[in-house]
Every structure is written in C-alpha cells, then in structure tokens.
Amino acid sequence: MNKLLQSFGYAFKGLAYAFRSQLNFKLHCVVTALVVALGLYVQLSVAEWLWISLAIALVLAAELFNTAIEVLVDLVSPTWNDKAGKVKDVAAAAVLLIALLALAIGLFIFVPKLS
Numbered sequence: 001m002n003k004l005l006q007s008f009g010y011a012f013k014g015l016a017y018a019f020r021s022q023l024n025f026k027l028h029c030v031v032t033a034l035v036v037a038l039g040l041y042v043q044l045s046v047a048e049w050l051w052i053s054l055a056i057a058l059v060l061a062a063e064l065f066n067t068a069i070e071v072l073v074d075l076v077s078p079t080w081n082d083k084a085g086k087v088k089d090v091a092a093a094a095v096l097l098i099a100l101l102a103l104a105i106g107l108f109i110f111v112p113k114l115s
Helices: 002-021 023-042 046-076 082-114
Strands: none
Touching: 002 023, 002 046, 023 046, 023 082, 046 082
C-alpha cells in the first residue's frame, strides 16, 4: 500500500512540475476550466460530457508526454542537436494534433448550443 501511495505522490509531483514550468500546460488547464464552466452553463448531456472529458484528458496527457520528452531530450542532449530538435518538434506536433481534435469536438458540441 505504501508503494501505491508513493506512486500517486510521484504523479502529483509530475503534475505540479508541468504546471509550474510549462506555459502551454497552464494554458490548457485554464481552457479546461472555461470549457467545464461553459458545459455546466449549457447543461451538457452525459454523452457530451464524455466526449468533452475525453478531449480534455487527451490534451492534458499529450502535453504531459510532450513535457516528459522535452526533459528527457534535454538530459541526453544538453547542447543543440538537430535530431534532438526534431524529436521535440514531433512531440509538439502530436500535442497540436490532439488539441485540434479537442477543438473540433468542442465546436461540434458547443456551437449548436450557442447558436
């Protein structure tokens, strides 16, 4: 049980690190709060909440993976390296792709409710 509690502690440390050090993670958290508030305001259905929750989780998880990749690349390649830069670019592109998916989901759900 102690190891389980420690693992949760490490996970929360990771969240805190990402929130403190990553502007994009902070931005995604602010957008998450706004989307949840808007969802409560327009009274989303259970199915709509599931889609919104999935989109939020995917974006935040992608941002966390991107942060982990950036930290690891900086560790193994402290000086500029073209391939290290490409690794970071591809990880950032993955976040962009998921963020665009989340935007599309949000538009499909919220635009009809706000029209």
